[in-house]
Amino acid sequence: MLELAAIAFPQIPTGIPIGPVEIRFYALAYVAGLLFGWWLAKRICGKDELWGATRHPEPIAVDDLIVYIAFGIILGGRLGYVLFYDLPAYLDAPLEALKLWHGGMSFHGGLIGATLGVFLFARARRLPTLPILDLGAAVAPIGLFFGRVANFINGELFGRVTDIPWAMIFPHGGPEPRHPSQLYQAALEGVALFVLVQLLVRGGALKRPGLVAGLFAVGYGIARVIGEMFRQPDPQLGFLAGGLTMGMLLSVPMIALGLALAGLALKRRPAEA
Incomplete structure (x- = not known):
């Protein structure tokens, strides 16, 4: 049997030990994403x-907004993982859902939770919701980038078996060389999407409420579908009908909603000052 060449997975610690406690890089990724x-x-x-005549939060209000979004991401992300990726296991052991260090988080669930947080913040401040969604979309790729890098450091959510020259053997992925799909997703969902939304912001898209959020949803959905073509599906789910994955299925309605939101935004006149 032909042996496939592979790059050895780098020996990276999964966290920073402080006395008896280890601060995990995965937790630090969430903190870094929120801070930046x-x-x-x-x-x-x-x-x-950048906003023209569009009503938007004052800079000081972002201090409160980030709290709403952080709680939405954590609660929605965990609940989304439970519902979308491993519901039977959590029905057998419901208390496991509270152990955030076991299992995982779902981006699509976190997005729903963050959107609910934005809605509650907008209602409390009596501000329009769409400009705040645009603001969140303009900075969300930062967190996505750090999250995917943390996935790589943890050696989780690795790719499918391949013979490409830069394939890696992951500690928990068996002896076969695999795509470093976490890095692909960091480049697509993080770097490329960040460039896209920043170009939109600088180009006046915030004057059309909903445009940045809509195109972010489309861009993320496409990037996620591409990334899923290289990523190994979650073992408890595997491939679904037609060779699709859960990540692909959840991204399709996201793309459709994003297109609808962007289309409605483009029909409005720019809110010039």
């Missing part, structure tokens, strides 16, 4: 010329 997103969101809110 908070910083950039405040800068965007402070540039009125």
